[in-house]
Amino acid sequence: MPADTTETSPVFKVADEKSISQSRDKLDAHTAEIVAWHFHPSTGSPFWLEYAEKLNFDPLKEVNCFDDLKKFPAFEDEWLRGGPVTRWIPKGFAGQPAYVFETGGTTGTPKSRVNLRDFRTDYEEFSETLPEEYFPKGANWLMLGPSGPRRLRLSIEHLAQHRGGICFCIDLDPRWVIKLIQKGWMEHLEAYKDHCIDQAITVLESGHDIRCMFTTPKLLEALAIALEKKGTTIREAGITGIFSGGTEFTPQWTRFAVEELLDGAFMTPTYGNTLMGLAASRPVIPEDGYTIAYYSPQPRAVIEVVDFDDTNSVVPYGGTGRVKLTTLTKETFVPGFLERDEGERERPYAHYPWDGISGVRPFSKLATATTVGVY
Amino acid sequence: MHLTAFRFGKPYESLERNKLVHFMTGEPVAEVSQVGGAIVSRDLRKADNARNALLKIDPEDIVERLQTAGNLYALGTVEVGGVKQSPDDFARQQSATTGLPESLCHANMKKNLFVLSNMDRMLDALSRGLSPEILWQGYGTEHRDVVVSYQCQSPVLGLVLPSNSPGVHTLWLPVIALGVGLLLKPGGQEPWTPYRMAAAMIEAGIPEEAIGLYPGATDVGAAILADSGRSMIFGSAKTVEQYRGNPAVQVHGPGFSKILLGDDCVDHWQDYIDVMAESIAANSGRGCINCSAIYASRHTDEIADALAERLGTQDVRPPDDPEATLAAFTIPGAAKAIWQQIESLLDKPGVRHATAPHGSRFVEGERCGWLRPTIVECDSPDPEIAHAEYMFPFCSVVKCTQEKMLERIGPTLVATAITNDSGFQQQLIHANHIDRLNFGPLPTIKLDWLQPHEGNIIDFLYRSRALQMAATTELVSTATAAPAQSGR
Numbered sequence: 001m002p003a004d005t006t007e008t009s010p011v012f013k014v015a016d017e018k019s020i021s022q023s024r025d026k027l028d029a030h031t032a033e034i035v036a037w038h039f040h041p042s043t044g045s046p047f048w049l050e051y052a053e054k055l056n057f058d059p060l061k062e063v064n065c066f067d068d069l070k071k072f073p074a075f076e077d078e079w080l081r082g083g084p085v086t087r088w089i090p091k092g093f094a095g096q097p098a099y100v101f102e103t104g105g106t107t108g109t110p111k112s113r114v115n116l117r118d119f120r121t122d123y124e125e126f127s128e129t130l131p132e133e134y135f136p137k138g139a140n141w142l143m144l145g146p147s148g149p150r151r152l153r154l155s156i157e158h159l160a161q162h163r164g165g166i167c168f169c170i171d172l173d174p175r176w177v178i179k180l181i182q183k184g185w186m187e188h189l190e191a192y193k194d195h196c197i198d199q200a201i202t203v204l205e206s207g208h209d210i211r212c213m214f215t216t217p218k219l220l221e222a223l224a225i226a227l228e229k230k231g232t233t234i235r236e237a238g239i240t241g242i243f244s245g246g247t248e249f250t251p252q253w254t255r256f257a258v259e260e261l262l263d264g265a266f267m268t269p270t271y272g273n274t275l276m277g278l279a280a281s282r283p284v285i286p287e288d289g290y291t292i293a294y295y296s297p298q299p300r301a302v303i304e305v306v307d308f309d310d311t312n313s314v315v316p317y318g319g320t321g322r323v324k325l326t327t328l329t330k331e332t333f334v335p336g337f338l339e340r341d342e343g344e345r346e347r348p349y350a351h352y353p354w355d356g357i358s359g360v361r362p363f364s365k366l367a368t369a370t371t372v373g374v375y
Numbered sequence: 376m377h378l379t380a381f382r383f384g385k386p387y388e389s390l391e392r393n394k395l396v397h398f399m400t401g402e403p404v405a406e407v408s409q410v411g412g413a414i415v416s417r418d419l420r421k422a423d424n425a426r427n428a429l430l431k432i433d434p435e436d437i438v439e440r441l442q443t444a445g446n447l448y449a450l451g452t453v454e455v456g457g458v459k460q461s462p463d464d465f466a467r468q469q470s471a472t473t474g475l476p477e478s479l480c481h482a483n484m485k486k487n488l489f490v491l492s493n494m495d496r497m498l499d500a501l502s503r504g505l506s507p508e509i510l511w512q513g514y515g516t517e518h519r520d521v522v523v524s525y526q527c528q529s530p531v532l533g534l535v536l537p538s539n540s541p542g543v544h545t546l547w548l549p550v551i552a553l554g555v556g557l558l559l560k561p562g563g564q565e566p567w568t569p570y571r572m573a574a575a576m577i578e579a580g581i582p583e584e585a586i587g588l589y590p591g592a593t594d595v596g597a598a599i600l601a602d603s604g605r606s607m608i609f610g611s612a613k614t615v616e617q618y619r620g621n622p623a624v625q626v627h628g629p630g631f632s633k634i635l636l637g638d639d640c641v642d643h644w645q646d647y648i649d650v651m652a653e654s655i656a657a658n659s660g661r662g663c664i665n666c667s668a669i670y671a672s673r674h675t676d677e678i679a680d681a682l683a684e685r686l687g688t689q690d691v692r693p694p695d696d697p698e699a700t701l702a703a704f705t706i707p708g709a710a711k712a713i714w715q716q717i718e719s720l721l722d723k724p725g726v727r728h729a730t731a732p733h734g735s736r737f738v739e740g741e742r743c744g745w746l747r748p749t750i751v752e753c754d755s756p757d758p759e760i761a762h763a764e765y766m767f768p769f770c771s772v773v774k775c776t777q778e779k780m781l782e783r784i785g786p787t788l789v790a791t792a793i794t795n796d797s798g799f800q801q802q803l804i805h806a807n808h809i810d811r812l813n814f815g816p817l818p819t820i821k822l823d824w825l826q827p828h829e830g831n832i833i834d835f836l837y838r839s840r841a842l843q844m845a846a847t848t849e850l851v852s853t854a855t856a857a858p859a860q861s862g863r
Contacts, residue, residue, distance in 0.1 A: 250391060
């Protein structure tokens with residue numbers, strides 16, 4: 001990655017060179033450790049051990065830093081579809097209870113990721129980024145979003161438990177939502193949305209002392225408007241902190257939410273998926289034009305904003321490129337997965353001294369064929 | 376120029392803006408603020424304010440102000456997007472982003488002016504002589520000395536407007552005069568008419584609280600349709616199907632308008648070629664009221680060739696050329712894709728491309744494309760292309776016996792029936808799949824605004840109901856009190 005990060009932005013604190021260098025060293029060491037685990041015959045997963053036989057280099061000897069991961073051919077997302085999912089479990093974790101989380105799957109075989117404890121670790125780390133003032137320890141949570149085969153429900157529930165609270169959950173099936181849109185059944189779509197929101201309001205009004213919430217942008221606005229129709233607000237319903245994600249955020253939407261929907265409740269946008277875990281955002285403020293810049297949970301996952309044609313090169317700061325994701329945990333190794341998103345490369349932030357990404361949106365060359373941001 | 380959203384009197388600058396560029400040069404023309412659907416849903420909760428603001432004004436005064444607005448819109452200079460805009464500026468800007476020749480932009484302005492100038496006559500005709508006071512108060516006594524009452528179904532009408540045909544705006548112009556506010560989602564490429572019309576109306580004294588402009592993506596349209604008590608959408612056949620049977624939504628889709636030649640007149644087809652050509656090609660064939668099929672039991676080969684001779688030679692001209700008649704398809708690749716689809720249908724049995732001798736139909740530009748008028752002859756209604764409609768001058772001349780015509784034409788927005796056969800005339804009058812019916816050589820595009828279009832707008836916005844009063848009871852006039860329910 002280029003190291004031209006010396007300019008100081010007028011609206012957020014850019015990380016200093018020393019912090020950037022230290023985080024880079026940590027990433028390099030972590031990369032070597034994770035690759036050693038996944039490719040060692042005694043600990044590695046069946047998939048990577050078999051894959052290593054076809055490589056023209058030895059990952060155990062020739063991957064010593066993050067940039068060495070470029071030696072791997074492009075990771076194909078098709079590899080994540082279908083079974084047996086146990087091929088992804090490292091031998092070092094054999095016999096431990098496993099979860100499988102899926103992404104996509106409206107039609108055809110979904111992509112899946114096996115998890116043992118990663119989702120808990122991801123959300124415990126994310127928990128450290130939540131301000132106590134708005135997400136008080138011990139508070140109860142409402143999880144209003146996609147559940148079923150997705151990771152979110154268990155993750156949010158764990159986050160609530162980790163912080164000493166209990167999580168109340170409302171189910172939403174995004175695969176059905178996408179089908180409703182594709183079929184043009186808009187009345188059913190509205191009815192399903194109302195069905196979810198009605199349940200959420202019932203929970204909020206039932207004396208559970210819920211103060212924190214996870215939901216998607218679309219459901220958050222639907223909930224806020226439904227509460228407004230009842231003469232109340234999100235804040236008056238007891239919510240002080242909202243962690244939102246799951247679909248695309250825009251600065252305009254965030255501004256609208258802050259100015260008109262939240263009534264003073266705090267909201268933090270996040271970017272995440274089954275492979276990466278969760279990327280927190282730097283503070284979203286009017287002075288920064290409500291720019292939403294995400295920073296991956298390095299060194300466990302790395303986001304790079306790469307050139308559309310040369311995916312081994314990052315674009316200059318402020319430049320637009322495709323999201324390239326690398327997952328580096330002992331449970332999962334995914335080098336250089338090209339996401340279906342694009343955005344602008346952001347400078348390292350003081351609290352996250354590595355590259356970030358802003359303006360995340362569906363990859364323009366694929367967007368027309370994809371139904372996104374629907375729930 | 377920046378066209379901000381307008382939240383019933385309050386301009387709103389979004390952080391997201393859509394950049395509009397000239398369809399030929401790519402030069403920037405304007406930026407348009409983009410809002411989200413939730414802003415619409417939220418603002419619709421206060422929709423009663425829009426109607427209340429109108430009800431404070433005498434209905435006849437509203438009509439006069441609309442007539443003033445019509446003059447300002449068509450002839451004056453008004454401020455749009457913080458910039459003074461003359462009628463010529465307007466036509467240039469509209470042409471630049473829609474691909475419509477400037478001459479057609481001016482023609483559409485005249486159409487809108489006509490409707491606004493004749494608003495009093497239109498309302499009288501559409502309401503069958505009802506005093507507007509009755510709509511204001513919700514009840515009243517008719518000239519027959521009968522008490523009548525009308526319930527307003529929504530304080531505002533939500534509109535999801537198209538980008539491709541500035542001609543459709545005439546449909547919503549009477550709404551303000553009916554004491555109902557307007558919530559407009561302008562077409563992505565054609566914000567010009569809604570913005571200029573709103574500016575002219577407000578300058579003429581229509582309360583700004585009665586008008587909302589919400590440019591944005593599809594979620595804005597979805598919010599309008601979900602949360603307005605009454606809404607109108609312009610879209611494809613799929614959109615029409617989606618909202619069929621929903622009493623709160625009036626859908627305007629493809630028209631499949633036609634000219635039907637009766638057996639008693641078909642041998643004199645030459646007399647009607649002018650009417651046919653005008654019906655096909657006016658306004659660059661973009662309207663749902665343009666003729667897309669001509670049905671006749673004989674002479675279809677001669678009719679097709681004569682129309683091909685008349686229209687097939689039309690060529691692409693610069694948008695500022697007064698002689699220009701063809702609009703461009705401004706979405707890159709659209710014209711080519713449409714032409715490829717048409718070509719695949721021309722190969723089918725029973726289909727002859729009559730304009731083939733007049734050169735290529737597809738004209739490729741650097742950033743856009745055009746399709747020149749295309750006439751097709753079909754030896755029966757069976758080929759798929761006999762039932763096609765496109766956004767350019769296109770027509771199938773279909774051979775079909777008079778006996779089978781009504782069975783085979785399918786849904787028809789405007790039918791011009793050229794026949795003096797009283798039996799056929801009776802069948803046409805009673806055919807439910809024909810909306811507007813013209814008898815005699817009237818172009819399909821010639822609309823009498825004193826008659827309803829795809830349903831009566833008053834019946835859509837108001838519901839007639841019973842209101843009985845005991846002899847000892849007297850109702851106090853409350854014309855400015857809050858009336859209709861908000862949303863659904």
